Amino acid sequence: MVTPACALVEIDGDELGRANHLQIAFLAQLLCQGVAGGFTALDPATGHMPARHIGMTHQKHPARVVKGGGTNTQRHAAGEQKPDMDQPRHQQCAPVAQLRRRHAVFDSRLRAALPAVMAHIMFRLAHISDIHLGPLPRVSPAELASKRITGYLNWQRNRRKHLFGNTLEQLLDGMRAEAPDHVAITGDLVNLATRTEIEAARLWLETHFDPANATFVPGNHDAYVPGAFARSTEAWEPWIASDNPASQGKLFPNCRRRGPVALIGLSTANATLPFMATGDFGHKQAIAAGKLLDQAHDDGLFRVLMIHHPPVRGATRWHKRMRGTGHFSKMLKLHGAELVLHGHTHLDTLHYLAGRHGDVPVVGIASASQGPDSHRPTAGFNMFEIDGDRDTWKLVHRRMKLSGDGAGLCQTSTGQIKSAAIS
């Protein structure tokens, strides 16, 4: 029997989706072998088997992946007894939800460390926004002697009634059950950006998110008054900091690479006058972000832009708009991106902007703390499944929402949304 140097056996996509949390280390081993020794296709016509490890789904139990040692020419010499194929070496998957929880942290860390050659493994990205952690802590008269007085009154009149209860906890439970590889948080962790709120938000981040698996960009409420931006970004730095040396210590724009994905963080957060909630995206940030986009594209990564304000003209009211949508549009046309995530409007929206290679989806989401019985949509999160590589990206979007009756989460929309690299 001829034994090729190495063979990569592809597992059916559906089964891989369920089983790869368990088998990812094995798949990594296969690929490393492939890189070292060169890939050789398994030819079913000839029946030739590889000498090294192979992986395949179990015929009777497709949720299992069989790990086999391939063919050993010495052990399988002519006339020798055949191996017992009814007793393959296998590992059985636990129930899917349990499996996902158990392996989520390991899986995410491993994926973060994977080289580009592993980019074809599906990456699952969750997106939440506008947490507006409550209830509001005690605010001193000195702290209220600023723009905060308007925000304080707004909280007492409106937000306190709706951003309340266990909505956020329910949402996080539902999101954790999805076992995303990474969570993108697009701003407004706090309300008035007092020192107490900022510290409470840091503890909340620490409690719920490993900085390796979650990325944050600030919103206008995180920079509510002069000085707040510096304080909040310093406190939440582990969830913000770039891992790209090209950023040279600057907070924004930044780039965090996780598996096949480049998360490029932008900031529009500025302290504004009372009754204003605008954001700013300037020329300098657009130029710097363009370089990061090009670099990520050259490295074959799926590029996700994270920004608080919607970079779409007319997406919100005049006093809440982003200034600099022209810079943003020009940046997309010059450099492209595969996905833009934003918050700020507290709405479930999907827009498209023209990119270098085609239209780029721009996705917003309701506030993660929005309870029922409001004119605003109830809390939800976006789930994205990113698959493929530079020329064949597939982006599947699901929107998960808390049902108005408090019965839990429901999926309100799903589908492959168009991406620049898909067109």
Ligand SMILES: [Fe+2]
């Ligand atoms: Fe908000």
